[in-house]
Amino acid sequence: MNAISYNFAYLDEQTKREIRRALLKALAIPGHQVPFASREMPLARGWGTGGMQVTAAVIGRDDVLKVIDQGADDTTNAVSIRQFFGRVAGVRTTTRTEEATLIQTRHRIPETPLRPGQIMVYQVPQPEPLWRLEPSRAETRRLHALAEYGIMHVKLYEDIARHGRITLAYDYPVLVHGRYVMSPSPIPAFDNPKLHRSPAIHLFGAGREKRIYAVPPYTDVVSLAFEDHPFRPWKAEAACALCGSTDTYLDEIVIDDRGTRRYVCSDTDWCERRRAQGRPV
Amino acid sequence: MTETPLLRVRNLSVRFGALAAVDGVSFDLWSGEVVALVGESGSGKTTLLRSIHGFIPPTAGSILYRSDRFGEVELTHLDEPRRRLLARTEWGFVHQNPRDGLRLSHSAGANVGERLMGAGARHWGTIRAQALAWLDRVEIDPGRIDDLPRTFSGGMQQRLQIARVLVTKPRLVLMDEPTGGLDVSVQARLLDLLRRLVAELGLSVILVTHDLGVARLLAQRILVMQRGRVVEAGLTDQVLDDPQHPYSQLLVSSVLVA
Ligand SMILES: Nc1ncnc2c1ncn2[C@@H]1O[C@H](COP(=O)(O)OP(=O)(O)OP(=O)(O)O)[C@@H](O)[C@H]1O
Ligand SMILES: [Mg+2]
Ligand SMILES: [Zn+2]
Numbered sequence: 001m002n003a004i005s006y007n008f009a010y011l012d013e014q015t016k017r018e019i020r021r022a023l024l025k026a027l028a029i030p031g032h033q034v035p036f037a038s039r040e041m042p043l044a045r046g047w048g049t050g051g052m053q054v055t056a057a058v059i060g061r062d063d064v065l066k067v068i069d070q071g072a073d074d075t076t077n078a079v080s081i082r083q084f085f086g087r088v089a090g091v092r093t094t095t096r097t098e099e100a101t102l103i104q105t106r107h108r109i110p111e112t113p114l115r116p117g118q119i120m121v122y123q124v125p126q127p128e129p130l131w132r133l134e135p136s137r138a139e140t141r142r143l144h145a146l147a148e149y150g151i152m153h154v155k156l157y158e159d160i161a162r163h164g165r166i167t168l169a170y171d172y173p174v175l176v177h178g179r180y181v182m183s184p185s186p187i188p189a190f191d192n193p194k195l196h197r198s199p200a201i202h203l204f205g206a207g208r209e210k211r212i213y214a215v216p217p218y219t220d221v222v223s224l225a226f227e228d229h230p231f232r233p234w235k236a237e238a239a240c241a242l243c244g245s246t247d248t249y250l251d252e253i254v255i256d257d258r259g260t261r262r263y264v265c266s267d268t269d270w271c272e273r274r275r276a277q278g279r280p281v
Numbered sequence: 282m283t284e285t286p287l288l289r290v291r292n293l294s295v296r297f298g299a300l301a302a303v304d305g306v307s308f309d310l311w312s313g314e315v316v317a318l319v320g321e322s323g324s325g326k327t328t329l330l331r332s333i334h335g336f337i338p339p340t341a342g343s344i345l346y347r348s349d350r351f352g353e354v355e356l357t358h359l360d361e362p363r364r365r366l367l368a369r370t371e372w373g374f375v376h377q378n379p380r381d382g383l384r385l386s387h388s389a390g391a392n393v394g395e396r397l398m399g400a401g402a403r404h405w406g407t408i409r410a411q412a413l414a415w416l417d418r419v420e421i422d423p424g425r426i427d428d429l430p431r432t433f434s435g436g437m438q439q440r441l442q443i444a445r446v447l448v449t450k451p452r453l454v455l456m457d458e459p460t461g462g463l464d465v466s467v468q469a470r471l472l473d474l475l476r477r478l479v480a481e482l483g484l485s486v487i488l489v490t491h492d493l494g495v496a497r498l499l500a501q502r503i504l505v506m507q508r509g510r511v512v513e514a515g516l517t518d519q520v521l522d523d524p525q526h527p528y529s530q531l532l533v534s535s536v537l538v539a
Contacts, residue, residue, distance in 0.1 A: 142361075146365060148399065150396070151395065151399070153403070154384070157391055157405065157408065158391050161388065161390060161409070227403050228406050
């Protein structure tokens with residue numbers, strides 16, 4: 001440890017209390033965006049300061065923290081956030097989903113099913129699902145307040161008109177608890193069903209946009225769609241080249257300089273564990 | 282037969298600071314009727330129309346509307362959720378500039394479908410079929426359904442706006458100079474179309490225009506506005522052929538001269 005001493009989990013207690021108040025309100029109104037006074041964190045913006053503030057506000061000494069970026073535990077971003085909380089909160093860290101009590105993520109929900117008591121924290125760049133359709137902040141607030149979500153379907157209507165099906169693969173809008181339309185952070189649509197009636201707590205923090213929202217345990221989270229074009233999350237028609245999984249979300253990677261491509265699990269923890277269980281291809 | 286008017290406007294005023302843009306206006310609109318608001322530039326026509334729709338809050342007066350959903354409602358006191366629900370189901374507003382009434386970065390089909398989706402339609406094929414039928418009905422080639430409105434001519438944009446407004450079959454349609462920015466030949470075609478649609482759908486319309494020819498063609502009654510007030514009201518032919526108020530006389534004679 002160096003000479004500078006931080007408060008536990010970096011933020012001061014007053015700030016953490018404010019964030020927790022916003023989180024409680026967000027949990028009480030599932031899917032509703034609650035404003036909060038976003039603070040600077042010792043990380044460049046765009047690198048998940050919203051998620052880090054939420055993590056700092058809820059982490060306790062007994063927590064076990066996992067941090068993933070695009071499904072991987074070993075990217076620079078994931079490693080530095082994990083080390084940061086190891087240092088300022090002295091908590092145990094892990095790469096194993098089932099060991100973690102707190103999982104901060106960008107882009108993925110783990111393949112290992114979540115269990116009651118676990119908390120997911122999402123780093124959100126753009127919390128407003130209506131932002132491309134309605135530029136005015138005042139108007140989007142009004143649309144949410146009145147549950148006027150017709151324009152959300154305009155986007156999906158056009159996708160089907162152009163491609164014959166819904167091709168939206170990321171940041172696919174959901175209706176939470178039958179009331180608020182929510183942007184599930186830039187997770188792949190493939191992960192949306194994992195939010196539906198999940199036993200875990202899901203907390204979303206958008207630092208730049210100063211918004212917090214949440215999905216409490218066992219809440220309905222339904223992906224928007226049409227009756228005759230139901231939600232069908234896209235996934236590569238392939239098996240993981242490392243562990244053979246056919247039901248996980250796969251990343252396409254180039255493995256040599258001739259452009260040969262292979263598919264591997266985006267969730268590195270899941271993939272390693274499956275191989276360790278002796279089920280390689 | 283219904284015994285009460287669809288809309289009853291009473292002593293309606295809209296002030297902008299010291300200016301009384303609309304000054305104690307009263308009139309009725311009956312179901313299935315087209316009323317034209319005429320008057321020179323700045324006489325308060327647009328302000329009156331926008332305050333009836335709820336875009337601008339009136340300073341004084343009352344507006345009673347007979348709603349399918351809610352029965353008789355006082356629009357100046359109606360809560361916002363219900364007012365907006367009426368605006369996207371029972372009413373329609375046609376802007377003079379179609380760009381104000383369209384989503385320019387979304388396809389023609391999406392523009393027409395949006396109101397259906399806003400009213401709860403969730404079957405893509407049905408929404409698509411209705412958009413195609415409405416494009417045809419307003420004389421736009423249905424083959425253009427996936428094109429952006431900015432690739433349309435001014436007349437086509439205006440017809441698209443009309444399709445977008447009428448697709449949910451509103452009862453009350455407010456139109457602000459719908460033929461205003463168009464060439465004369467394009468205007469004539471649009472007027473024919475409007476006349477046909479108003480008759481087919483049995484629409485009740487308040488039509489702002491300063492073209493008395495448009496008023497004569499579409500409206501059964503005329504309100505003449507001057508400096509925020511209605512100075513003459515009556516059947517279209519009466520007002521145009523035998524105007525009583527000096528200002529109406531001036532308005533009618535200036536058209537004859539022009
Ligand atoms: N938002 C506003 N703020 C201040 N004054 C306004 C506003 N809107 C309109 N006015 C004024 O109110 C008066 C009536 O304007 P309005 O646009 O209703 O006239 P109009 O009859 O529709 O004219 P035109 O035929 O030119 O469209 C004008 O003097 C106008 O300058
Ligand atoms: Mg005007
Ligand atoms: Zn794998």
